[in-house]
Amino acid sequence: MNEGQNSRAGAAELLAAGFRQSDMSLILVQGTGTVVTASRGAEVLLGCEPEQLAGQYLAQRFSDPGALRRLLADQKTGTVGRVQLEARRQDGKLIPVEVSCSRLETGEAPDAYFMIRVSDIRERQHEDELRAARLAKLTLLNQVSEALYGARLNLDQILQAILVCMTAGQGLRFNRAFLLLVDPSTNSLQGRMAIGPSNADEAARIWQDLADQSSDLFGMVTQYDQSVRQTDVAVNEIVRHMSIPMDDEANIMIRIMGQGHVRRIAGDVDQPGVETLRHWLGCHEFAIAPMSTRRGPVGVIVADNAISGTTITDLDLEFLQMFANQSAGAIENSRLHSELSRRLADLHAAHRKQREDQETLLKMERLSVMGETSAIVAHELRNPLVAIGGFARSLTRSIDAGDPNRVAATIIVEEVARMERIIHDLLDFIRPPKMLRTAMVVDEVVAQVVQKFQPRAQEAEVELVSDLQAENLTVSMNPGEIQQVLQNFLVNALQALDGPGRVEVRSRGVDGGVEVTVADNGPGFEPELVEKLQMPFFSTKPTGSGLGLTICAQIVKAHGGVLRAENRADGGAEFSFILPRHKPEEES
Amino acid sequence: MSKVLIVDDEPHLRLLYETELRRAGYETMTASNAQQGLEFVETMSPDLVVLDIRMAGMDGIEALQRILERDNSIPVILNTAFSSYRDNYLTWAADAYVTKSADVTELLETVHGLLHQGLKAEN
The missing domain is CATH 3.30.450.40 (GAF domain)
Structure with missing residues (x-):
């Protein structure tokens, strides 16, 4: 054996030893698929003892044996084929691997050997999975x-x-x-x-x-x-x-x-x-x-x-x-959105209120100007009326009873009296409400009016009775004004009866207030008139100014109360008002 | 016979009150403005004054103050078309307050009442 042969044999031995100890998982197989030898790395990957793989049929180690056979058959010299499979370890567990294969050329047997590399792709696969999951x-x-x-x-x-x-x-x-x-x-x-x-x-x-x-x-x-x-x-x-x-x-x-x-x-x-x-x-x-x-x-x-x-x-x-x-x-977006909507709604409401206030103000100004004008006109009319009516009265006294001129003078007297009433009511209506209030026992105020009105009722043959049950309840009121309301109710009742009849004045405590009612057993009023009754200048009487009930409603409203006019179920009309009870702290 | 001074700037009303008061048995004198009224109070010593409030020039309220300053024993009736004056404290110094009306009954009754009361007081 020459030196060159010696050194080549030594190199082959070294190469074989290096192959055996490699961490890479390499397996040398014959063209039939039988393992010649495997690196340590391959044995570890597949969980085998040293040299345990030698002589085994490698395809059996994979989940798809045919895949390895096809890979080997497809290889031509110098090319590297790849396939992903599952390898079965010695303990039976399957692990994902990538198998690459290259054909080894030797002079004596051209297609006898293949170098197989088996790579553990568990980690890579895990990363792929993670990537897919992230996506x-x-x-x-x-x-x-x-x-x-x-x-x-x-x-x-x-x-x-x-x-x-x-x-x-x-x-x-x-x-x-x-x-x-x-x-x-x-x-x-x-x-x-x-x-x-x-x-x-x-x-x-x-x-x-x-x-x-x-x-x-x-x-x-x-x-x-x-x-x-x-x-x-x-x-x-x-x-x-x-x-x-x-x-x-x-x-x-x-x-x-x-x-x-x-x-x-x-x-x-x-x-x-x-x-x-x-x-x-x-x-x-x-x-x-x-x-x-x-x-x-x-x-x-x-x-x-x-x-x-x-x-x-x-x-x-x-x-x-x-x-x-x-x-x-x-969440914040939604909160901001609802906050914005709320503020927008507030803004809308404020704007609407401002517009309404402005309208109310204009209306009040107009009414106030109208009121002042009416007051001036009413007063200016009063003086000539007093003169006309006064002298007409004077005339009636000096004209004999049978003289037709006396009738004419009497008509002037009556018509002037009516005009004076209208002016009186009109001035009452446009006069700003009196703000002076005193806590008064309602029943006492009512009783006074009833007593004062009794002679008039008797004269009209009307039975005027009262049933006052408001105990000692008090209302903060302007007594003169409330008496005026009651008197108006009573006059209305007498006029509605237009002859003998019965009028009842009642009072009682209601929730938070006192109710006073004047009921008559007259004909009542047309139901469709109920709403019109409180309108200014609306009157069912030929000689009325149409302001009486309007003034009453105004007074009651200024006292924080409500006025009601309705027909009784058993006939007749009923006028009532409810005033809020007096609270002592109002006085301070 | 009691003397009643009528102060009013409306000639027809002066005539009406004059007629009615005379018919009721009073002696009357009339002034067409407050200034003249004050002079008559000085010179003619009326027993009672019927005083209009709204007049051109000096108004009835000022005239009332002046009359009372001079002689607060003369009864003064404020006689006006403005019922709202009734709530005015300036008018409270007057002995009575009558809203003008074609029916002068209230005015006559008030005049009679004040003069009668005065007589009774003197007696």
Whole structure:
């Protein structure tokens, strides 16, 4: 053996040893697929003892034996073929691998050997899966964002949508989710709404229901009401108990909200609030995600897998945080929107009121000018009327009873008297109400009027009776004005009776006030006139000014009361007013 | 016979009151404005004054003050078309207040009442 041959044999030995010890998983096979030798790396990957693979038929080691055979058959010199398969380890476990193969050329047997490389792709596959999951979740977040911002949802609907997304199969897949919001009015973090079944069967049924009904998340959110409403009673009972003062800074939820990072709580956590939360949730592991915007903290989402017991992964947390951020935005958006709507409505109302006030003011100004003008006209008319009527009276006295001129003079006297009444009432009507008030016992005031009116009633053959039951109730009033109202009622009653009849004056205490009624047994009035009775210048009497009842209504109204005119069921008319009872503090 | 001074700037009303008061048995004198009325109070010593309020020049309220300053024993009846003056405290110094009316009964009764009361007081 020459030196060259020696050194070549030594190199081959070294190469063989290097191949055997390589960490890479390499397997040398014959064209038939029988293993000649394998590297240590290959033995470790397939869980074999050293040299255990030699002589084995390699295709049997793979989930699809035909795939390896096809790979070997397709190889031409120098090319590298690849296929992804599952390799069966010695313990029977299947692992994902990529198999590449190159054909080895030797002079003596051209297609006798192949070098096979088996790569463990478990990690790469895991990464691919993660990437796919991220993509899916990002798509979902996009959908959620559209659902939350796009549609005009109110705050409750938004909270509901957030919770559905938290738990839906197409969503973040938590078993249960609880929403707590910062309540500025109580300065606390307050449980608002929750979603989640109370057991596994219920969970399966709900999500199947929702998935059957709607294809996308938005559809599910809108379907939620009908499907899930009744089942989340238990979780909502839990969430209602959740209330943490904002200044309890040691509390886990307040802390997380301050730190702004999602956290998984599992195992021993020595932090205030954790045990309480575990007690509320009835489970050991859960995640807390803070919701905040640039304007400050909005609340937290608490999520768990209490039903399935599945561990919360880092990916779950990553998405929970992204989702929580988006939810915070949506909640704030909704709040700002409703705040804006409220302010807009306030503004509209203020504007409307201003316009109304302006109109009222203009109307009052017009009325006031009209009132002043009428007062001047009325007064100016009074002087000539006094002269006309006065001399007409004078004439009637000097003309003999049989003289037709006496009739004419009498007519002048009567008509002037009527005009004077109109002027008197008109001036009464336009005179501003007297503000001087005294607390008076109503029954005493009424009794006085009745007594004063008695002679007039007797003269008209009318039986005037009173039934005063208001005890000692007092009303803050201008007694002269109230007596004027009553007297007006009585005059009306006498005129309505137009002859013998009966008039009853009653008083009684009513809720917060005193009612005084004057009822007659006359013909009553036409029902359609009821509304017109209190209108200025409306009169059912040929000689009336039409202002009597209007003035009465004005007086009663100025006293904070109401005036009513109605027909009695058993015939006759009834006029009444209710005045508010006197409250002693009015005097101060 | 009691003397009644009528102060009113309306000639027809002066005539009416004059006629009615005379018919009721009083001696009357009339003034067409407040200034003249004051002069008559000075010079003619009326027993009672029927005083209009709204008059051109000096009004009845000022005239009332002046009459009372000079002699607060003369009864003064404010006789006006403006019933709202009744609530004005300036008129409260008057002995009576009568709203002008074609029916002068109230005015006559008031005049009679005040003069009768005065006589009784003197007796």
